[in-house]
Amino acid sequence: MVSSLLSRFPRVSARGLLHAEQRLTERYADLVRLAYLALPPSLGRHRRVLLAHALVQRSLPAAAAGIPAPRESSDDVSPMSRSLYVPVLREVLAVSRRPPGWPGHVPPPGMLLPRLPLVWGLRLVPRAGGADELALSRALSELSATARAAFTLLRVERLTEAEARGVLEAAGFDRVETELDCARRLDVTLDRSVASILASQEFDPCTVRARPSDLLRRRRRVRLAGTTLLVALITVVTLVVCDGVPLVSPTAGPAPRGTSRSGAPAVADVVRVAPQAWAATSRVDFTAWPARGSLVHDRPLLRRASAAWTGEDDGTRTRITRTTGTPAGPPLDAPHLLYAGRIGGSTVVLLHDGQRLARYAESADAGARSLALARVDDADVTTAAAVALDVDVRRDAVRYLLAPWVAEPGTRDLMRPDTPARPLAVDGDGLTASVPVFGTGTDCGSRTVLQLRSSPRIAEHHAFLLAGLGDMTPVHLTYTPLPTRTAPPRQPREATGPAALLAWARVGCAVGSLRGSGVKAVNAWDFAEQYLPDGAGRAVWTCSRADTWRGPGDVTVTLRTTAAATGEQARPVARLRTTGACGRFGQHVVVHANWLSPKGSWYVLAAGSRAVSGLAVTGDVTADADGPTLAVRAPRGAHTRVRARSAGGLRTIDLSPGRSGQRGDEV
Incomplete structure (x- = not known):
């Protein structure tokens, strides 16, 4: 067994092997981070941590062949360190193509011993990060292993594109050029601090937390395993003594106490929190x-x-x-x-x-x-604040169970922003009185939502809105106000302020169409405003993004005017499904539409988000303007397309329905 393990090492001198191990040790943390980020997220954080360490440790034999003996000059340090990426990524590629444990998986030659490190009875996970780390982790999970490796090499290891391409091709990755493009597209949507985020503890498999995996049931499982082993031993002895005499197999009895026949936890394992x-x-x-x-x-x-x-x-x-x-x-x-x-x-x-x-x-x-x-x-203090326990279909009413940290429960009509919230009765167990369901259809006379306030023991003056859309958990409503030229980009906030309530009163009716679709939160982002021609007043462009529990989000762009009647809903301009637009990784957007003025004239309106410094419209009408908005006279049904200019060449996402020169929506 020892000889089979030693045979994996190339024929190098003892001094060369020692030097290779020293170089690998110096770069160990960086290589483990690279393997951890490139491995499939579906493996889970615990398994990825152990597998990343195992793959880097297994890459020592291949690294020994590629690292020359130590020299007095330091000119070759950078090429030698970069050569370590190739064997590590080869191991990652093998796991990505056929994870260990799959049927038909053949271990590498010489791997007769269990892969090290081994961890029993504990789960090792990196320390949890904040919202930025979580958003980046989700974005990386949507990329392929090649794109994740390329992104890490470019942003963390600071390789050039040519160097990253050479490393990936040497490691055996396919479609390298295409995946490099995917990594570049993600890169342009991120701010410059992403390298520090990737270097944080959220993505560091060398800084981990240990917690028990099965502490409450471990003794029971050990006793069950011992009993099973004893029964198996008695069965073997009985078979030997009986010398082939067939035995009658008894019928299966009840499952052991605390577990079901499928191995799932039973009633004895229900956990109660203080x-x-x-x-x-x-x-x-x-x-x-x-x-x-x-x-x-x-x-x-x-x-x-x-x-x-x-x-x-x-x-x-x-x-x-x-x-x-x-x-x-x-x-x-x-x-x-x-x-x-x-x-x-x-x-x-x-x-x-x-x-x-x-x-x-x-x-x-x-x-x-x-x-x-x-x-x-992925619930938090807001999305875990209420659960629908009883739905009365005949009366269109629902009763919620509120979280123990909800101090002030109430309801309000989303269509009447000037009407204050009304108190909501709650019994001693946290169960509310009946609340009207959030309506559907085009009749937007009333839309009832929960307005809850958290206890000051966890958050000071924190109130938020939840809209019940037929799922077990209501949808969290947030708001992002209009940008300013001098202040940094604004972040989503609770939709309880005057500006937020006014905005939601004009766009909230459409939320009913999301009923039963597994939506977690909806953010209404006022990304641009412009003054309309023909004295039509001011208009605000809003992108409402609905994020689901499973990750993908849909967006709806609306245009609302100050001259519209009170209570009139904003008119939809565009809809996109399964997109990153109007979120953290899609902050730069542009949209255009055909618009009829009160005087009967048709115009093409265009607007961009905060980073847009100029707009150009081409097609049936041509126009160019500095700034994030544009309005140009055009015939009805004009076929146009819009192009945005931005500082620093930032990539913008076109939300327009006529992105290929087709006729835009009329509003």
Whole structure:
């Protein structure tokens, strides 16, 4: 076995091998970071950490062949260090094409021992970062392994494009030029601080947190493994003694206490959080919810709810529904019990497994059972503030269970920004009175939303809006005000200020069309304003971005004028699906549309975001203007396209429906 391992090393001198190991040690942290970022995100953070260390350590034999013996001159230091990228990326490429553990995976020659490092009983994950790190991590997850490796080489290792291309081609990556273009496109959407973000602890697999993986059930599993081993030993001995006499196999008995037949956690593993845990943790989400309700100790009820989720129910037909993008299957870990009690004519149990909510309901009259699953793996103090527990379809009303940190619950009509919020009655368990559902259709007379205020123990003067759109969790509404030329780019904020409420009163009706689509949050961004010709007053361009729990987002661009009647909804100009526009990685946008003035004249209007310094319209009409807005007289139905100029050559995203010279929308 030892000889097989040593055979993997090239024929180099002991001094050369020692020098190669020294060079690898000097660059170890950087190489592990490169491997961690390039590995598939689907492997999970714990597995990627261990695999990144293992791949870099396995690359030592290949690195030894490419590093010459030490010399007195330091002229070759940079080429020698860069040659270390190639063997590491070769290992990453092999994992990306066929992850270890897949059927048919053949370990490399000489790998007869388990891959090091080995970690049992612990999960190692990098330290969590902030919103910038999370957004960048999501953007990288949408790239291929080649593009992620190229992006890391360019932004962190500071290689030139030619050097990065040479490293990727030497490592055996395909479509290198195309993937370099993808990396460049992501690069132009980021600010210059992205290199420091990539160097933060969020992306550092050498600075990790350790936490137990199965601490509560480890002893039970050890006893179960010992019992299984003893039974297997007795079975083997019995077979030997019986000398081939067939044995009658007994029928399968009940599953061990605490687990289901599928291995999923059972009712004995339900976790209950202390009532004040939310005030003593930095993670304010569903994991901090205590167990509430009059039936939290009703074990038969909890057993039925657990059986419905794990698929181990007693044959009773349970109707199962899932929010768009929510994975099916049993709980991933012992679920947290959030609520169990009677609401109206139903009994409801609410569970959370760290990534999903499960709402189990039994009807007292018909005896029907239902299970609803909703994805909530990135919830925070706002998106984990309320859960719809009881929906009355006949009365178009819903009752919410509020988070324990909600101090002032209320409701308001989104279409009436001047009307203050009204208090909302809540019982001792956090269950609200009935709230009208957020309406659908073109009749925008009223749109009821929740206005909640967090306890000052976690956030001072923090109020926010939630709109129930038919999913288990209501949608968080935010607002980004108009940019200014002197101030830095503005960030989304809570939609509770006067300007935000006025904007949402004009664009909020369209939110009803997102009903039941798994939306997490909607941000209304006023990205440009302009004065309209023919004395039509001022107009504001708004890009409303709806982000889903699964990641992708859709945008709707609207144009609202100050001369419009009170309560009139802004007119839609463009819609894009599954786009990064109007978000953190799509801050630079441009749009144009055909517009009819009050005097009956047609114009082409164009507008860009804060970084746009000039606009040019071509096609049936030609015009050029400095600044982020433009208006030019044009025939009705004009076919045009718009091109934006920006400081520093920043790439802008064209949101116009006529991006290929087709006729733009008429407003």
